Amino acid sequence: MKSTTFSGAARLLHWLMAVLIIAMLFIGVGMVSTVGASHDWLVPLHKSVGVTLLLLVLIRLAVRAAKGTPPLPADMPAPQKAVAHLSHLVLYALMIALPLVGWSMLSAGGYPITVWGAVHLPPLLSPDRGLYASLRHLHTYLAYALFLTVIAHLSAALMHGLIFKDGVFQSMAAWRTRR
Amino acid sequence: MPGYRVQDILSRRSLVSLLAIAAVAGGATAAFAYAGGWLSPGRLQPAQIVNALEGHDGKHDGFRRAHAKGLCVVGHFDGNGQGLALSKASLFRQATTPVIGRFSLAGGVPNAGDGRVTFHSLALKFDLPQGEQWRMALNHVPVFPVATPQAFLDFQLATTPDPATGKPDPAKVQAYMAQHPETKAFADYMAKAPLPSSFANANYNSVNAFRFTNDRGQTRVVRWIFTPEAPFEELDKATLADRPRDFLFDEVAGRLAQGTLVWHLSVILPNAGDPTDDATKPWPDDRQRVEVGTLTIDRAVAEDDGPCRDVNFDPTILPAGVSPSDDPLLAARSSVYAVGYTRRTGEPAAASALAADKAFPAPASSQPAAKESAQ
Ligand code: HEM
Ligand code: HEM
Ligand code: HEM
Numbered sequence: 001m002k003s004t005t006f007s008g009a010a011r012l013l014h015w016l017m018a019v020l021i022i023a024m025l026f027i028g029v030g031m032v033s034t035v036g037a038s039h040d041w042l043v044p045l046h047k048s049v050g051v052t053l054l055l056l057v058l059i060r061l062a063v064r065a066a067k068g069t070p071p072l073p074a075d076m077p078a079p080q081k082a083v084a085h086l087s088h089l090v091l092y093a094l095m096i097a098l099p100l101v102g103w104s105m106l107s108a109g110g111y112p113i114t115v116w117g118a119v120h121l122p123p124l125l126s127p128d129r130g131l132y133a134s135l136r137h138l139h140t141y142l143a144y145a146l147f148l149t150v151i152a153h154l155s156a157a158l159m160h161g162l163i164f165k166d167g168v169f170q171s172m173a174a175w176r177t178r179r
Numbered sequence: 180m181p182g183y184r185v186q187d188i189l190s191r192r193s194l195v196s197l198l199a200i201a202a203v204a205g206g207a208t209a210a211f212a213y214a215g216g217w218l219s220p221g222r223l224q225p226a227q228i229v230n231a232l233e234g235h236d237g238k239h240d241g242f243r244r245a246h247a248k249g250l251c252v253v254g255h256f257d258g259n260g261q262g263l264a265l266s267k268a269s270l271f272r273q274a275t276t277p278v279i280g281r282f283s284l285a286g287g288v289p290n291a292g293d294g295r296v297t298f299h300s301l302a303l304k305f306d307l308p309q310g311e312q313w314r315m316a317l318n319h320v321p322v323f324p325v326a327t328p329q330a331f332l333d334f335q336l337a338t339t340p341d342p343a344t345g346k347p348d349p350a351k352v353q354a355y356m357a358q359h360p361e362t363k364a365f366a367d368y369m370a371k372a373p374l375p376s377s378f379a380n381a382n383y384n385s386v387n388a389f390r391f392t393n394d395r396g397q398t399r400v401v402r403w404i405f406t407p408e409a410p411f412e413e414l415d416k417a418t419l420a421d422r423p424r425d426f427l428f429d430e431v432a433g434r435l436a437q438g439t440l441v442w443h444l445s446v447i448l449p450n451a452g453d454p455t456d457d458a459t460k461p462w463p464d465d466r467q468r469v470e471v472g473t474l475t476i477d478r479a480v481a482e483d484d485g486p487c488r489d490v491n492f493d494p495t496i497l498p499a500g501v502s503p504s505d506d507p508l509l510a511a512r513s514s515v516y517a518v519g520y521t522r523r524t525g526e527p528a529a530a531s532a533l534a535a536d537k538a539f540p541a542p543a544s545s546q547p548a549a550k551e552s553a554q
Contacts, residue, residue, distance in 0.1 A: 025211065026210070026211065026214045029211065029214050029215030029216075030214045030215065030216075031514075032225070032514070032517070032518075033214075033215050033216035033222065033224050033225075034216070034222065034223075034224070034225075034510075034514065035223050035224070035225050035228070035328040035510060035511035035514050035515065036507075036510060036511075037505070037507065037510050038510070039510040039511075039513055039514045040495060040502075040503050040509070040510045040513070043513070075182075075183075076183060077183055080183055109489075109491065109520070109524070110489065110490055111491070111496070112310055112311060112312040112496060113310075114311075117499075118499050120309050120310030120311055121310075122310065127489060129488075129489040129524040129528065130524065130525070132489075132521075132524050133521055133524040133525030134525075136521050136524075136525075137521075137525070147211060151204050151207060151208060154203065154204065154207070155200050155201075155203070155204045158196075158199075158200045158203065159188070159196075159200060162193075162196035162199065162200065163187075163188060163193045163196050163197070164183060
């Protein structure tokens with residue numbers, strides 16, 4: 001029988017990345033709105049965690065392809081299922097796009113792309129002032145879109161857990177993999 | 180088990196759950212807004228400082244909001260190995276590092292005249308091995324008029340010209356100066372101190388302190404200074420207003436058309452008790468200096484074709500072995516320069532004052548300057 005929960009690896013990655021992404025959103029808006037000393041360590045932390053998340057989402061997609069996903073409840077209406085799948089697609093797209101836009105915008109600005117203390121990533125683009133400005137704004141818009149999608153996703157997950165009680169919340173929140 | 184229909188979701192039994200979910204979603208959104216500063220108008224934000232600079236000198240699309248008038252330079256740095264005892268930065272090895280940079284005058288007006296009692300500045304970007312960089316933005320005066328970002332903002336606002344008179348309101352200036360003896364001391368110093376006659380014979384100071392770490396993990400806080408080989412000469416302050424608009428930039432480009440210019444980089448070590456978190460306080464002249472290498476500027480290129488215009492000379496872009504000190508100006512500079520950089524790169528680039536100046540000497544090198552990319 002097909003499992004009713006996501007694989008252990010998928011659950012681990014989901015919750016690890018959820019914590020890191022929410023932290024990244026807060027670090028991002030916090031660091032660009034302060035002139036205080038925290039700016040000195042928040043910006044390097046933001047780049048390092050951001051590039052780590054890019055690696056994690058690639059691993060996560062590989063795990064998903066290998067282990068599959070549990071089906072949504074059979075009695076869930078089709079339009080609602082479609083919205084659920086679409087929202088997951090949007091979340092994955094933003095999880096990939098944000099770090100790539102961050103890396104590209106630093107490339108277009110001619111900045112060094114330093115992560116994890118001493119690793120200097122190669123630029124993805126050659127320097128271009130107009131492109132830098134566009135990507136920099138795109139990074140902000142995508143981050144706001146990710147924040148709103150996460151809030152909607154979290155609200156929907158809690159509705160499954162508290163109101164529908166249909167096992168969808170458990171499929172990601174369970175400690176053990178269940179059949 | 181409740182179903183998925185709207186009337187099930189809005190039923191009595193679900194009310195508490197729905198309220199709890201709304202509280203989580205609303206709480207998270209409020210926390211996000213708080214982190215972004217939208218709920219705390221009292222927090223000093225970098226955009227306020229950029230707005231104040233634009234209010235002070237006007238908004239000039241495509242140009243830096245401070246040090247708007249500048250000239251690109253290209254050169255190299257030769258380390259002598261002595262610096263490695265203080266910092267493991269690869270710049271200090273006995274090796275040659277390529278450099279691009281920018282001479283500038285302070286102020287946000289791109290075609291302002293050069294005859295002003297203001298900073299002569301040099302910004303540098305060192306391209307170290309493996310994609311590492313060290314960026315600096317240096318002034319000829321070793322101290323700064325303000326110690327904190329809040330004072331920087333207040334100073335800008337107090338000295339912003341009144342649209343009616345075209346001059347700052349003396350009452351506001353006096354009120355600010357009464358609160359800030361350090362700015363008053365700076366103004367008195369600038370009025371007295373000789374101005375260098377050229378970009379070529381000026382010192383260039385880090386102003387802020389930085390933390391150096393060597394490969395044994397020993398840390399010290401230092402400042403640094405580039406001292407010129409060209410002999411110092413003084414600019415006649417009485418005739419400044421009569422000089423041609425671009426005379427300082429023309430002069431240094433003329434010198435570079437003749438040959439290279441050289442500076443010696445010395446690291447300055449403080450005595451116990453010298454302030455490291457206050458850029459308005461000079462360190463006495465007798466402090467120990469360690470010469471660590473020489474900077475050679477080979478040629479000048481107008482910003483329009485040069486490698487410096489689209490670079491943010493953020494002084495916190497540092498190599499391994501160097502990190503910011505506790506000087507509160509440093510984080511503020513990084514955050515403010517980033518906002519200014521995003522604004523100006525989003526505007527069309529306009530021709531620099533020097534590109535339009537017929538007296539501006541052509542670059543010494545015969546190869547087309549446009550080949551310089553802002554690497
Ligand atoms: C999931 C990944 C990421 C998220 C959620 C994220 C989110 C954010 C947010 C919310 C901001 C503030 C935007 C604003 O208010 O204008 C920001 C700024 C920034 N992000 Fe990211 N980011 C991510 C990945 C990255 C990566 C991988 C890099 C670079 C390697 C990066 C570099 C930056 C930089 C440099 C800024 C500030 C730029 C400035 O000061 O102008 N980000 N990010
Ligand atoms: C940054 C935050 C988050 C992101 C980016 C995220 C992303 C995702 C994605 C992409 C999926 C689909 C998995 C797949 O089909 O491969 C998923 C599923 C799920 N997430 Fe999240 N998530 C986040 C936070 C949360 C939170 C805070 C909760 C709970 C309150 C949650 C609960 C769930 C649940 C229950 C599922 C399973 C849905 C199903 O069975 O289709 N997530 N999440
Ligand atoms: C909180 C204090 C300061 C603020 C808000 C500030 C603001 C600015 C801004 C907005 C720019 C233009 C950046 C760009 O668009 O790329 C700039 C450039 C510059 N600043 Fe500051 N500054 C501060 C302190 C200092 C100090 C202490 C120095 C001393 C060395 C300094 C030296 C320079 C130089 C040399 C440039 C020109 C860099 C270039 O050629 O691109 N600034 N400053």
